[in-house]
Amino acid sequence: xxxxxxxxxxxxxxxxxxxxxxxxxxxxxxxxxxxxxxxxxxxxxxxxxxxxxxxxxxxxxxxxxxxxxxxxxxxxxxxxxxxxxxxxxxxxxxxxxxxxxxxxxxxxxxxx
Amino acid sequence: xxxxxxxxxxxxxxxxxxxxxxxxxxxxxxxxxxxxxxxxxxxxxxxxxxxxxxxxxxxxxxxxxxxxxxxxxxxxxxxxxxxxxxxxxxxxxxxxxxxxxxxxxxxxxxxxxxxx
Numbered sequence: 700x701x702x703x704x705x706x707x708x709x710x711x712x713x714x715x716x717x718x719x720x721x722x723x724x725x726x727x728x729x730x731x732x733x734x735x736x737x738x739x740x741x742x743x744x745x746x747x748x749x750x751x752x753x754x755x756x757x758x759x760x761x762x763x764x765x766x767x768x769x770x771x772x773x774x775x776x777x778x779x780x781x782x783x784x785x786x787x788x789x790x791x792x793x794x795x796x797x798x799x800x801x802x803x804x805x806x807x808x809x810x811x
Numbered sequence: 812x813x814x815x816x817x818x819x820x821x822x823x824x825x826x827x828x829x830x831x832x833x834x835x836x837x838x839x840x841x842x843x844x845x846x847x848x849x850x851x852x853x854x855x856x857x858x859x860x861x862x863x864x865x866x867x868x869x870x871x872x873x874x875x876x877x878x879x880x881x882x883x884x885x886x887x888x889x890x891x892x893x894x895x896x897x898x899x900x901x902x903x904x905x906x907x908x909x910x911x912x913x914x915x916x917x918x919x920x921x922x923x924x925x926x927x
Contacts, residue, residue: 731913731914733914733915735916740899740921741920741921742901742918742919742920742921743854743901743916743918744918745915745916748914748915786853786854788914788916790911790912790914792911793909793910793911794861794909794910794911795861795865795867795910797910797911797912799844799856799859799905799912799914799916801846801853801854801856802853803851803852803853803854804853
């Protein structure tokens with residue numbers, strides 16, 4: 700079983716729709732969580748951190764469910780420019796034993 | 812401007828010809844890492860470094876070497892490249908807190924390598 704798993708998609712949704720995807724992680728001791736966005740053939744960029752209390756940035760909401768070991772990303776009122784691959788990132792361990800683990804990404808395509 | 816710079820951005824080479832991909836960051840980050848990205852496989856970590864002179868293997872280190880002699884630079888060395896190392900490579904850096912990377916990674920623009 701992969702340490703971090705995502706549905707690869709693609710999710711193909713109309714502009715204006717709300718879309719959500721999850722990412723599950725296997726290590727219950729994981730301590731930090733993030734969502735990154737990657738456009739085609741470009742470098743990944745940090746979208747947002749994910750906190751236990753949930754956090755919102757404009758149309759984007761990220762949530763962490765420690766009991767079920769998943770994080771989620773919700774995009775409201777989706778725009779054509781939201782088309783990208785969304786990567787979840789989990790950090791486990793501390794100091795020299797820490798690991799940054801990337802999910803393989805979920806492709807999102809917004810159609811007009 | 813805060814950035815991670817990789818060079819070359821594109822390279823076509825032949826099997827066995829040693830090459831180095833440079834990576835430099837200007838943010839005084841302790842943590843640096845190399846990834847390769849292949850279709851359907853996502854980002855896979857090759858090597859990482861927690862600080863100067865401290866490097867460790869990632870998930871796919873075979874065929875690669877790294878060094879961290881200075882904080883800002885983290886070159887990736889392919890001593891004898893093979894066609895299965897054809898890939899898109901990313902360098903990334905991050906601050907650390909208490910020796911643990913924060914996870915807020917800054918990536919270079921990527922280096923597309925083709926080995927014939």
